[in-house]
Amino acid sequence: MASSDNDNPSIPLSEWCEARYLGKNRGYGVVALKDIPESTTILTDNALIGIDEADTMSRRARRWIKRQYAALPDEQKRRFDALHCFISDEARIEVELKLRHITGDGDGDSDGGARARARYLRNYERAHTFATNCFDVATSNTQAALFADASRFNHACRPSAEYDVRLPVGAQGDVGQARWEAWAVRNIEAGEEITINYSFRNKQRAERQGLLLKTWGFTCTCSVCDLEGADQGAESRKFDADLRNLDSDMAEWDRISYVFRGWNNGEVNERLERLDTRIDLARDVGNQEILWKS
Ligand SMILES: [Zn+2]
Numbered sequence: 001m002a003s004s005d006n007d008n009p010s011i012p013l014s015e016w017c018e019a020r021y022l023g024k025n026r027g028y029g030v031v032a033l034k035d036i037p038e039s040t041t042i043l044t045d046n047a048l049i050g051i052d053e054a055d056t057m058s059r060r061a062r063r064w065i066k067r068q069y070a071a072l073p074d075e076q077k078r079r080f081d082a083l084h085c086f087i088s089d090e091a092r093i094e095v096e097l098k099l100r101h102i103t104g105d106g107d108g109d110s111d112g113g114a115r116a117r118a119r120y121l122r123n124y125e126r127a128h129t130f131a132t133n134c135f136d137v138a139t140s141n142t143q144a145a146l147f148a149d150a151s152r153f154n155h156a157c158r159p160s161a162e163y164d165v166r167l168p169v170g171a172q173g174d175v176g177q178a179r180w181e182a183w184a185v186r187n188i189e190a191g192e193e194i195t196i197n198y199s200f201r202n203k204q205r206a207e208r209q210g211l212l213l214k215t216w217g218f219t220c221t222c223s224v225c226d227l228e229g230a231d232q233g234a235e236s237r238k239f240d241a242d243l244r245n246l247d248s249d250m251a252e253w254d255r256i257s258y259v260f261r262g263w264n265n266g267e268v269n270e271r272l273e274r275l276d277t278r279i280d281l282a283r284d285v286g287n288q289e290i291l292w293k294s
Contacts, residue, residue, distance in 0.1 A: 019152035036188040050145035050175030145178035156195035156222035
């Protein structure tokens with residue numbers, strides 16, 4: 001594991017971990033500073049920017065991000081600017097075309113629109129930084145928030161940490177108050193990189209990798225993807241079967257939580273918790289199967 005250098009200093013995150021430069025390909029990642037027992041809360045983080053808009057690249061979302069960015073203290077702006085920004089080739093072409101049509105007419109620019117184009121580009125890039133790094137709020141279909149420290153974690157399909165994004169009780173309408181929390185799902189050794197699963201956990205390898213590439217621009221080479229890539233047939237098929245079984249649980253969870261979202265109903269909450277546990281257990285079983293066989 002490459003250690004940090006003067007150009008890429010390590011960033012303390014909590015008593016348990018720091019963000020460390022892991023080399024050109026991986027960029028920054030989060031590394032354990034000491035042995036972390038399973039279930040330990042590794043990091044909590046407060047939202048820098050939050051939006052309530054399903055499409056993070058829509059005009060409304062961009063306005064939302066622009067406004068909140070402008071209101072951040074300089075130190076927070078620097079943290080935002082330092083985050084990874086992924087823009088797909090498709091999106092780049094789209095913005096090039098858009099820029100050609102911005103002439104600055106009407107907004108007082110005397111430079112043929114150069115300033116208007118630069119302004120558009122800055123807002124567009126910030127929206128992409130947000131989209132690259134944001135997390136969905138667990139209880140909402142439209143709310144998403146960006147957390148500067150949480151964004152340092154790299155992805156693995158079989159992660160060593162789980163996370164949750166919630167709003168404090170009574171703050172359901174205010175996504176800016178979202179809170180991120182991660183905990184160890186197994187014992188993690190000092191010096192080990194800590195990973196989380198960004199998304200797409202109940203998908204099979206080809207689909208997972210396609211979505212990760214499209215959304216974040218990288219090809220996953222985690223231990224599960226490598227195992228499957230090596231075409232170790234039986235293990236790979238077993239893992240995929242576990243994932244398929246998860247699908248029905250996940251679908252039910254989505255359905256119930258969508259219908260009853262916001263209700264304070266003991267029976268429904270209990271059912272959701274049971275499903276939560278079942279999904280976690282099924283995933284753990286799938287993971288351990290792989291662990292034992294790999
Ligand atoms: Zn993977």
